[in-house]
Amino acid sequence: MPDIPFAHASKGRSGTRSALPVREPLDRSWAWGSATGRGVEVCVIDSGVEAELLDDGSAFTMEQRGDEWHVVPDAPNDTAGHGTACAGIIRSLAPDCRLTSVRILTGNLRSSGQALAAALSWAIQERFQLINLSLSTRKPDIKEQLHDMADTAWYSGVTLVTAAHNSPVISYPWRFPSVLSVGSHAVADAEHLQWNPTPPVDFFAYGVDVPVNWIGGATRSVSGNSFAAPHVTGMCARILEAHPKFGTSQLRIVLSCIADNLE
Amino acid sequence: MMNQHGEILRSTVRLARLAFSAAAASVFLYDEERGMLVFEASSGIGEEFVLGAAIAPDAGVAGWVANTGESAIIRGAASDPRFDTAFARGTGFVPDVLMAAPVEFEGEVLGVLEVLDPKSDTIGGTSAVDLLTELAGQCGAALALILQDRAAQRRRAEPDGAVERLAQVLDRLNPAQETAVNDLFEVIERLTVR
Numbered sequence: 063m064p065d066i067p068f069a070h071a072s073k074g075r076s077g078t079r080s081a082l083p084v085r086e087p088l089d090r091s092w093a094w095g096s097a098t099g100r101g102v103e104v105c106v107i108d109s110g111v112e113a114e115l116l117d118d119g120s121a122f123t124m125e126q127r128g129d130e131w132h133v134v135p136d137a138p139n140d141t142a143g144h145g146t147a148c149a150g151i152i153r154s155l156a157p158d159c160r161l162t163s164v165r166i167l168t169g170n171l172r173s174s175g176q177a178l179a180a181a182l183s184w185a186i187q188e189r190f191q192l193i194n195l196s197l198s199t200r201k202p203d204i205k206e207q208l209h210d211m212a213d214t215a216w217y218s219g220v221t222l223v224t225a226a227h228n229s230p231v232i233s234y235p236w237r238f239p240s241v242l243s244v245g246s247h248a249v250a251d252a253e254h255l256q257w258n259p260t261p262p263v264d265f266f267a268y269g270v271d272v273p274v275n276w277i278g279g280a281t282r283s284v285s286g287n288s289f290a291a292p293h294v295t296g297m298c299a300r301i302l303e304a305h306p307k308f309g310t311s312q313l314r315i316v317l318s319c320i321a322d323n324l325e
Numbered sequence: 326m327m328n329q330h331g332e333i334l335r336s337t338v339r340l341a342r343l344a345f346s347a348a349a350a351s352v353f354l355y356d357e358e359r360g361m362l363v364f365e366a367s368s369g370i371g372e373e374f375v376l377g378a379a380i381a382p383d384a385g386v387a388g389w390v391a392n393t394g395e396s397a398i399i400r401g402a403a404s405d406p407r408f409d410t411a412f413a414r415g416t417g418f419v420p421d422v423l424m425a426a427p428v429e430f431e432g433e434v435l436g437v438l439e440v441l442d443p444k445s446d447t448i449g450g451t452s453a454v455d456l457l458t459e460l461a462g463q464c465g466a467a468l469a470l471i472l473q474d475r476a477a478q479r480r481r482a483e484p485d486g487a488v489e490r491l492a493q494v495l496d497r498l499n500p501a502q503e504t505a506v507n508d509l510f511e512v513i514e515r516l517t518v519r
Binding site for chain 1: 355357360381382383384385386388389391392393394395396397398399400401402429432433434452453454455458
């Protein structure tokens with residue numbers, strides 16, 4: 063296995079079919095067939111997304127009023143490039159999904175955790191089927207809020223696809239079992255998926271030297287678990303088009319069954 | 326204290342640049358009053374141009390790192406004439422590889438450490454991002470101590486502040502009152518100990 067220069071990455075381990083609750087192997091033609099994510103509602107909570115990747119009226123940002131953060135409509139706008147990269151990955155796998163962006167980078171670093179919590183709460187209330195969170199927080203005062211929200215999402219049919227931290231630290235919400243958490247492998251294949259037999263990371267997806275869209279129509283090569291998570295979001299969008307009634311638990315099982323590292 | 330503060334930052338960027346054989350390394354700190362990320366120290370190409378420059382904390386790769394506390398590795402900027410960072414604007418130097426890690430302490434981001442064009446992804450078997458993150462973490466811990474000390478000094482120096490008012494009260498005490506006040510202090514210490 064090639065070296066991966068950050069934490070929560072694949073060690074190249076195999077999973078065993080005997081750990082999965084299905085009698086027959088599932089294949090990708092059953093999981094998604096020719097699905098392109100059509101009609102599946104996906105929310106990207108990140109640095110914003112450039113216009114060409116978004117549907118009309120689907121860009122939002124955070125506004126602070128007193129101590130509270132609110133989600134408000136915005137022109138499509140990405141101030142860092144990160145969100146555009148994630149959205150581009152999702153679109154590459156699920157070109158026909160409906161993408162919405164909530165831009166949560168703020169000028170007030172001391173309340174950035176509250177902005178994240180408010181954005182996530184809004185996205186769950188809006189019942190997006192998939193929420194891509196290629197970020198996490200280490201702030202302890204936000205942990206319980208995020209935990210409750212992750213549980214609410216699970217019960218509401220909203221699946222959070224979250225990136226594990228790039229450093230060997232504990233952060234949230236990717237550590238919660240009610241979300242799908244994603245680390246990186248270095249196999250240059252957007253559809254190569256590894257199931258992790260040793261959680262808390264659930265899956266590994268393509269996250270090293272990934273070619274991505276960037277601000278202003280540019281491209282970059284980027285590395286990090288941030289870019290692995292949207293690959294799983296894209297695959298989930300395909301699965302949800304083919305199987306619209308699936309929630310997080312079903313998606314976790316299907317993804318495990320179609321992983322490339324099962325023996 | 327200002328000298329120690331500056332020396333920690335200068336040492337951090339020099340060490341980062343040398344460890345990665347990088348073209349340059351810089352550190353931004355978050356200035357809460359201005360709401361900006363400010364270049365506080367830089368080593369290597371362009372170091373004389375960028376000190377004191379400020380960027381919005383929600384812009385660019387540094388803004389991403391500052392907001393999320395995540396490290397980042399971005400390649401391919403040199404081939405893109407639109408690449409835009411405060412560093413590139415100030416120096417004309419456009420790196421091909423940008424590596425950035427949060428300078429943080431106990432979950433609070435104090436700033437961002439960037440390394441431009443590092444020569445290698447691994448240093449003696451340790452991944453570059455891990456090493457950069459550790460370096461940024463050490464810098465954050467040292468800075469946090471200095472910032473705490475600076476806040477304490479500032480509190481003591483305030484002419485109408487609680488410390489000065491308390492000193493004036495103590496100066497007027499007789500021995501019996503002083504014993505009573507010492508007893509009171511003991512109670513306060515017990516109540517406020519973490």
